[in-house]
Amino acid sequence: MTAWLRKTGASLTLMLVAWLAACSSYTEIPIETPIQPKLDTSAFQRIFIAGFIAGENEDVDANMETVRLLRSQLRNKGLMRVVDADTLPLLEVAKRASGDDDAPPVPDQQAAPAPQDPAKVVINDEKDLEQYQHVFANVAYWKRIGEEYQQPLIVTGAVLFAPQQRSGFVQREQESYDSFGRRMVVPVRTYMERKGFVLRPTFIFIDGRTGETLHTETFREEILYNATQQTPALSSYFELMDRLLPAFLNTLSAQKIKGTRTLLR
């Protein structure tokens, strides 16, 4: 008898839940929004991540890490055949004299002289990067690179990965207990010294058949930690790259952004 009552009770509860759900004025539904790619890559069967101009960082070689990461992501996606070749020595190419056939001309050497010693390249900010930008506009150079690798879509650019420090008021949640022993969380504004990293990559997509730039995209991501926290630079680099990878991949292929929306009755 008790079992029968329990069974009936459970069935009634289920029916009530189902009825309430049907009567509810809204319902949640998962959706996938397709986002069209920015670039039409149908003309390319290969993609060459050629390398990036990046400053020397003691902990992270932003050029090599970015090349490795993008190549592996593109291989996983299987969008195009990824050219597995050495990265181009872009800093050296940018610094070479304009008379050399292999080197791109340097249009404004007076205004922006490149450092003399290739072993000591300091790139701390966007200004430091600017003096090397001309290499990306050298159509003849990129066309020749394209011919060498069977006219792929070339991805190059600049990657700035630099430490940063900031201080100021931040809001954090503080736990406290009232006289009845109940836990409360209250927002508290405190002055904090924070340090972290900023990642600012510029991806330049070059047509390997013509050497011309097809598309340029710049991203900026930053991360800040409590000054006492010791976070390895490499893990911060990957955390920041992780944030912008979907946007990078969306330049080359359609993506679906998953989400949940509410339907109303």
Place this chain on the structure above:
Amino acid sequence: MTSRHLALALFLALASAPSAWADARGQAKEQVEFGIQVAQRGLWKEAIYRWERAAQIDPTYAAAFNNLAVAYEHEGQLAKARAAYDKALALDPGNALVRQNYDLFKEINDRVAQKDGR
């Protein structure tokens, strides 16, 4: 006599207006409900048809426009989705659920707009 007829006609029109509105809302609700059921089975094109019908039957029904916006989002028709959300919010500005949908939609839409350099 004429004025009496006119008054009667006006009275009848006014008296029947709420029931006509209720009829339209009832029919629109049926379409919306059916749209929800087919959307839950992944039949988004059919859902769009149903919610468009609902919006035609009762152009003041915010839920129909909200659901249409969600369906357009799912189909990647972002301009249409924005227009439908705008309409839903204009009809029911205080609806937190529509606002929440719209905010989520805006995140995606802004990202695409930024990508396009718009």
